[in-house]
Amino acid sequence: xxxxxxxxxxxxxxxxxxxxxxxxxxxxxxxxxxxxxxxxxxxxxxxxxxxxxxxxxxxxxxxxxxxxxxxxxxxxxxxxxxxxxxxxxxxxxxxxxxxxxxxxxxxxxxxxxxxxxxxxxxxxxxxxxxxxxxxxxxxxxxxxxxxxxxxxxxxxxxxxxxxxxxxxxxxxxxxxxxxxxxxxxxxxxxxxxxxxxxxxxxxxxxxxxxxxxxxxxxxxxxxxxxxxxxxxxxxxxxxxxxxxxxxxxxxxxxxxxxxxxxxxxxxxxxxxxxxxxxxxxxxxxxxxxxxxxxxxxxxxxxxxxxxxxxxxxxxxxxxxxxxxxxxxxxxxxxxxxxxxxxxxxxxxxxxxxxxxxxxxxxxxxxxxxxxxxx
Amino acid sequence: xxxxxxxxxxxxxxxxxxxxxxxxxxxxxxxxxxxxxxxxxxxxxxxxxxxxxxxxxxxxxxxxxxxxxxxxxxxxxxxxxxxxxxxxxxxxxxxxxxxxxxxxxxxxxxxxxxxxxxxxxxxxxxxxxxxxxxxxxxxxxxxxxxxxxxxxxxxxxxxxxxxxxxxxxxxxxxxxxxxxxxxxxxxxxxxxxxxxxxxxxxxxxxxxxxxxxxxxxxxxxxxxxxxxxxxxxxxxxxxxxxxxxxxxxxxxxxxxxxxxxxxxxxxxxxxxxxxxxxxxxxxxxxxxxxxxxxxxxxxxxxxxxxxxxxxxxxxxxxxxxxxxxxxxxxxxxxxxxxxxxxxxxxxxxxxxxxxxxxxxxxxxx
Numbered sequence: 001x002x003x004x005x006x007x008x009x010x011x012x013x014x015x016x017x018x019x020x021x022x023x024x025x026x027x028x029x030x031x032x033x034x035x036x037x038x039x040x041x042x043x044x045x046x047x048x049x050x051x052x053x054x055x056x057x058x059x060x061x062x063x064x065x066x067x068x069x070x071x072x073x074x075x076x077x078x079x080x081x082x083x084x085x086x087x088x089x090x091x092x093x094x095x096x097x098x099x100x101x102x103x104x105x106x107x108x109x110x111x112x113x114x115x116x117x118x119x120x121x122x123x124x125x126x127x128x129x130x131x132x133x134x135x136x137x138x139x140x141x142x143x144x145x146x147x148x149x150x151x152x153x154x155x156x157x158x159x160x161x162x163x164x165x166x167x168x169x170x171x172x173x174x175x176x177x178x179x180x181x182x183x184x185x186x187x188x189x190x191x192x193x194x195x196x197x198x199x200x201x202x203x204x205x206x207x208x209x210x211x212x213x214x215x216x217x218x219x220x221x222x223x224x225x226x227x228x229x230x231x232x233x234x235x236x237x238x239x240x241x242x243x244x245x246x247x248x249x250x251x252x253x254x255x256x257x258x259x260x261x262x263x264x265x266x267x268x269x270x271x272x273x274x275x276x277x278x279x280x281x282x283x284x285x286x287x288x289x290x291x292x293x294x295x296x297x298x299x300x301x302x303x304x305x306x307x308x309x310x311x312x313x314x315x316x317x318x319x320x321x322x323x324x325x326x327x328x329x330x331x332x333x334x335x336x337x338x339x340x341x342x343x344x345x346x347x348x349x350x351x352x353x354x355x356x357x358x359x360x361x362x363x364x365x366x367x368x369x370x371x372x373x374x
Numbered sequence: 375x376x377x378x379x380x381x382x383x384x385x386x387x388x389x390x391x392x393x394x395x396x397x398x399x400x401x402x403x404x405x406x407x408x409x410x411x412x413x414x415x416x417x418x419x420x421x422x423x424x425x426x427x428x429x430x431x432x433x434x435x436x437x438x439x440x441x442x443x444x445x446x447x448x449x450x451x452x453x454x455x456x457x458x459x460x461x462x463x464x465x466x467x468x469x470x471x472x473x474x475x476x477x478x479x480x481x482x483x484x485x486x487x488x489x490x491x492x493x494x495x496x497x498x499x500x501x502x503x504x505x506x507x508x509x510x511x512x513x514x515x516x517x518x519x520x521x522x523x524x525x526x527x528x529x530x531x532x533x534x535x536x537x538x539x540x541x542x543x544x545x546x547x548x549x550x551x552x553x554x555x556x557x558x559x560x561x562x563x564x565x566x567x568x569x570x571x572x573x574x575x576x577x578x579x580x581x582x583x584x585x586x587x588x589x590x591x592x593x594x595x596x597x598x599x600x601x602x603x604x605x606x607x608x609x610x611x612x613x614x615x616x617x618x619x620x621x622x623x624x625x626x627x628x629x630x631x632x633x634x635x636x637x638x639x640x641x642x643x644x645x646x647x648x649x650x651x652x653x654x655x656x657x658x659x660x661x662x663x664x665x666x667x668x669x670x671x672x673x674x675x676x677x678x679x680x681x682x683x684x685x686x687x688x689x690x691x692x693x694x695x696x697x698x699x700x701x702x703x704x705x706x707x708x709x710x711x712x713x714x715x716x717x718x719x720x721x722x723x724x725x726x727x728x729x730x731x732x733x734x735x736x737x738x739x
Contacts, residue, residue, distance in 0.1 A: 018585075019593075021481075021585055022585040022586075022588050022589045022593065023589050023593065025481040025482060025483055025585075026474065026481070031474050032420070033420070034474060035413050035416045035417045035420065036417055036420055036421070038413070039417065045473075047473060088406075088409070090405040090406045090409075091404075091405045091406040091407075091408055091409030091410070091469075091470055092405075092409075092469060092470055092471055093470060093471040093472055094471070095471075323570075325493070325496065325497035325501075326496075326497050326500075326501045328501070329684075330496065330497075330500050330501055330683060330684075331492070331496040331497035331500065331501065332463075332464065332465035332468070332477045332492070332496055332684065333492065333493065333496065333497060335465070335468065335477060335478050348398075348401065356471075357471050358468055358471070358476060358478065360465075
């Protein structure tokens, strides 16, 4: 009700919230006291859970795991879910999503969770996190999110992992082991070469424990990308299984096409993109970009080679009416929440971060696929 | 006041590059230190706010507690409105991605709701600075501050209006946009650029006012019931301190003797360089120690604020030296002076234009 720059109706406030509004100009007393509380508790926040980084463990030269101890009140998770982490980099609160690679059972026993992260080439956050938290530190995590979990019951399952998309599956397999659940699980794990398989020893041990668990490592150098032939060869009964796919976007697209061609019903296929972090490279003008306006459900394709238009124009051409003002970047009325993707700021000549952040629509141009809160 | 002789296109182009360079150099240094600065400023403000309210209550021990409390609360409100609120609402800290320190969410301890303020201030005032007919902050539709407006008999009393506006400044600011939209009376604006409905505007106006009134004039006094009037009076005084200070600083920013005005015609299709030029001519700086800059929310560097409204304001004093240098190089006037000298010219200006133009000069002299 106070910030009126959005058309969305403000949610009605409880009496307590109104009191906080009146006394502190914030929606909660916690938000008002947040900067003071942070003096004693770094990274404390009204949104998210203050979390201690205990260790950064190297898994492969370009992959590491963050060992985290979530703060009080964090509600736990189901194997396969992900969290958003927020860390302060040079004054900027940066956020990224990562699947939890350890099991809920591990969390129950130790109070710890692990995020396994691949260092992104030219990435801004993934290389930095490893250095920044080498000696521990504090960050903030969200509640666990996502529906990418093992199907209910005892039915046979096929897991297809690509690269660091293995992380949610590691959580699931460890959880099955902890629950003595010996269901029939096939995992086909694709990586770019033989050196890039994660958790090899751990997977070997898990296989020994459960005769019904079958893990096949397929490196792209030797076997190529996922194909119908590979599926037939290593998991001939895939048609009767529930299938979960996690990996980079092209791998997911390819797998889904193959499965669809082989008449696997859509409801048997689940997939998750979060296994791989989003691409950090800005779009070159020869690439097309997709701008997704999340609230209105409108998607706009920006064709390759099309001259750069501000996102404000893109939104207006799509029939949306975002609040705007000066149209030259002065008044900050057209600020919009970006969920993900890179934008180019025509005024400062800088590229944005790939994660969530606020952008000025009138001076921003799409530099990759984008998801906007509009 | 007539506008100054406009420099050649080449001068303006080279001037534009120089100003851009200052901006770019500063932006490369914006980071952790700025985030720490604004967080620490907010912490200091919160502590001052809370301790001010507490000390005020202790006034029954000795009146000096009350005086100290009022003073602390007044300063807390000034910091909240100027160094924190005004700068955050300009988007100077949006890059931090902090859910509570950004221009979309921030709300200040002021009768005007921040959303409405942002709409007219960030847009109209900062885009159309000192353009008569476009910049509604120019004299707030109440004062005649240049010969661009015809003289009317009511202007004789404008020194009185000016004092009243200063005393009630937060209410004036709150009323500003609603008034311009002719929400309550008079004819409606034909071409409203308002991005929200008039009902919403009205609702925001009354909501914010009631939240503010409830807090300072009902809740806190009642909570400290035995000293009800002591707290009530203290809150009134603290708000008054803030009103007088903010009004004075803001008037010094644009209505000093040397500050120029512009016509809509002059500003059509202007280049970035011309825009910079207009911002410099329409603003004036105040000199003083660091604490003075902070208490003005760095509006003491009004010129730099208008050139770089979304650069974190703590960089303005350093940028000011560079901007003054660039202006000197290109022969562009740069208006700066000590606070009292500048303020004196503001009073002179309000007085001078109280009267029709020809006599005005004699009266002022």
